[in-house]
Amino acid sequence: MGPRRQITFPLFGDGIFTQEGTAWKHSRELLRPQFSYKQYQDLEVFREHVDNLIENIPTDGSVVDLQPLFFRFTLDTTTAFLFGESVYSLKSAGPAGEPLFAEAFNTAQEYVAKRFRLLDLYWLIGGKKFYESCAAVHKFADDILDRGLKSVADADQKRHSRYVFLDVVAQDSRDRMALRHQMINIFAAGRDTTACLLSWTL
Numbered sequence: 001m002g003p004r005r006q007i008t009f010p011l012f013g014d015g016i017f018t019q020e021g022t023a024w025k026h027s028r029e030l031l032r033p034q035f036s037y038k039q040y041q042d043l044e045v046f047r048e049h050v051d052n053l054i055e056n057i058p059t060d061g062s063v064v065d066l067q068p069l070f071f072r073f074t075l076d077t078t079t080a081f082l083f084g085e086s087v088y089s090l091k092s093a094g095p096a097g098e099p100l101f102a103e104a105f106n107t108a109q110e111y112v113a114k115r116f117r118l119l120d121l122y123w124l125i126g127g128k129k130f131y132e133s134c135a136a137v138h139k140f141a142d143d144i145l146d147r148g149l150k151s152v153a154d155a156d157q158k159r160h161s162r163y164v165f166l167d168v169v170a171q172d173s174r175d176r177m178a179l180r181h182q183m184i185n186i187f188a189a190g191r192d193t194t195a196c197l198l199s200w201t202l
């Protein structure tokens with residue numbers, strides 16, 4: 001994949017998008033059950049988030065920009081699906097630092113996109129703002145991770161009957177950095193793609 005890993009490393013670290021060979025194969029195996037058809041037969045996990053999305057749409061006929069709502073919607077569904085706990089960013093703008101996260105994630109991704117265009121000269125683009133944005137994204141992921149791992153560790157806690165990616169990667173490795181990076185890779189995969197698809201479709 002050429003210099004992809006170096007280009008994206010400050011944001012994505014080592015995860016399914018940046019790994020190759022056996023490391024990639026391993027990540028892929030961890031994630032595969034998430035994509036089995038069975039996981040999507042029960043759409044209940046989406047219901048409350050769709051309801052929250054609709055609640056955010058004004059009923060007085062005024063103009064609404066749906067794209068930011070779709071980004072919050074996919075953040076909520078991605079976290080619910082993959083980490084077993086939604087950040088509920090549509091419930092209010094405040095919790096889980098979502099606006100800060102979204103801003104930092106967008107900024108960091110803009111830098112990554114520019115680095116991609118330069119390929120081997122990627123290192124010409126970087127700097128304080130890029131690294132600060134990456135740090136904010138990492139903090140957001142770490143906070144979810146801490147909450148998620150706490151519930152994995154809690155033997156009495158009733159675990160979900162469905163496959164939860166975080167549980168599986170947490171069993172696979174307790175290395176915080178590795179977990180964080182896998183999560184950020186999947187965040188990017190699930191959030192932006194689906195939010196953009198919904199925006200373009202509407």
Ligand code: HEM
Binds near residue numbers: 016017028190
């Ligand atoms: C409309 C929605 C989506 C589009 C357009 C899309 C598009 C893509 C594309 C183009 C790639 C290849 C990226 C590369 O060059 O490595 C990819 C890979 C991937 N996508 Fe999606 N995706 C979508 C939704 C999702 C969702 C919802 C998830 C999970 C939550 C997901 C998880 C992944 C993963 C894990 C990979 C890496 C696969 C691997 O390298 O083995 N995607 N996707």
